[in-house]
Amino acid sequence: MSHPSETLRGKRVLVTAGTKGLGKATVELFLELGARVLTCARTAPVDAPQASFVKADLTTLEGCEQLAGEVERQLGGVDVIVHVLGGSSAPAGGFAALGEAHWQQELDLNLLPAVRLDRVLLPGMLAQGGGVIVHVTSIQHQLPLPEATTAYAAAKAALSTYSKSLSKEVAPKGVRVVRVAPGWIETEASVALAERLASEAGTDYEGGKRIIMQALGGIPLGRPASPKEVANVIGFVASPAAAAVTGTEFVVDGGTVPTA
Template identity: 45%
Template sequence: MSDQQLQGRDLEGKIALVTGGTKGIGKAITARLLSAGATVVVTARNEPEEVDNSYHFIAADLSKADEVAKVATEISNKFGGVDILINNMGANTFPGGGFSALNDEHWYQALEVNLLSSVRLDRALLPKMLEKKSGVIIHISSTSGQFPIWESTMAYSAAKSALNTYSKSLADEAGPHGIRVNTVSPGLTKTEAMSSFLTDLAGQAGITFEEMTQKLFDRVGGVPLGRMAEPEETAELVYFLVSPKGSYITGANYFIDGGNFPVVK
């Protein structure tokens, strides 16, 4: 096998877990890691619409502590642990309208889904990485974590901001033991979740989907590249960070937003 072919399969022998890996960015990450030779475990709340035998699937709602424990136990029994952990699970399914539209339950749910699911899964799977003195953890956050839109992402943004801080702290703790931890913060991305989000907002505002899409672009100050990201573009960044090519990168938060973010990061 040529050096070029080996580089294309540089995750051979690695076990990777991708949460929320059946749709959107998670699905694209799963495909990219598989193409690089990794053995991939995927979790999601529901079975994928189409059976895919290229990865091992575990149905789990990771916003619940006992479901996280179930996933960790199955992975330990079947694979002995993971080398790569992609905490992609997250959702912005909370009411828009600002502080008065959000009750305690909405805030608890935002934190469970967007922060504590990752915290618990890291806590369950990191010890095996520490034993081997190697491993990579990626937290999929959002530009919303530093650029909140009060009308529609208040609880989600607060939870993602907390995830960013936690991720940096974990990187500092785990780095001396050979574990790299990074964050990837996508901006506007063309996914099923984004389509549903815009459809709901358009319905609430009484305007078309296209009009709401333009309003969102305007609200975030525009995107210099003039379009949403494709999930595969974020997946390529994630692959780079978990591959040997990213071996000296830890504690970073990478924004992939088409130039949207309005300040120097």
């Protein structure tokens, strides 16, 4: 069996949204494992890991096509694709607060970039007879919060269903497709949210974290996951150690989802 540090050595890896949070942790891990990594974001990083970087807006077809072209130009193809890009800017207020533009924004951010990049890059994986695609979904597709995450959760549910269907199509041809579904991750954005909630409630940061955990229905582990902890799961499913794993979803939520 290969040493863990050798499992991805020399592999060509694309990680979307790899300059902050989970994306940055994932890029750092793959670099540690010896991979050649290309990542992207809408703005150039200030202190990102030493990976190749492409400035691209993946919420547009043009941005996805630009990135796919850079994958071919800089890496000469790809062995692993990790679709980290996602998030939500939709307002709170339930279904009535979500207009046409909000719904389209959620789909443009959480579903269509993966669909578009796979459509361009997957044929190369099939031609080489192997590869791994990791779609980062969310426990929200099982546990949506009606007040604030309806559109986001629906888009992630669509991504999950697309991923499952794709896995059934391409597994016989040597390409594995796996989903990783995080719960609450303690990223820069979530830290800012906890601090804002703490300020509004007149409490400290730990109190702000408890407010978020209560909104999620509780986290039995008692804390959010770190970006590195979720990245470690992504690294495992992308590695030869998970060679028989495809079409499934790995939940990393500290026990938040109450059913299996």
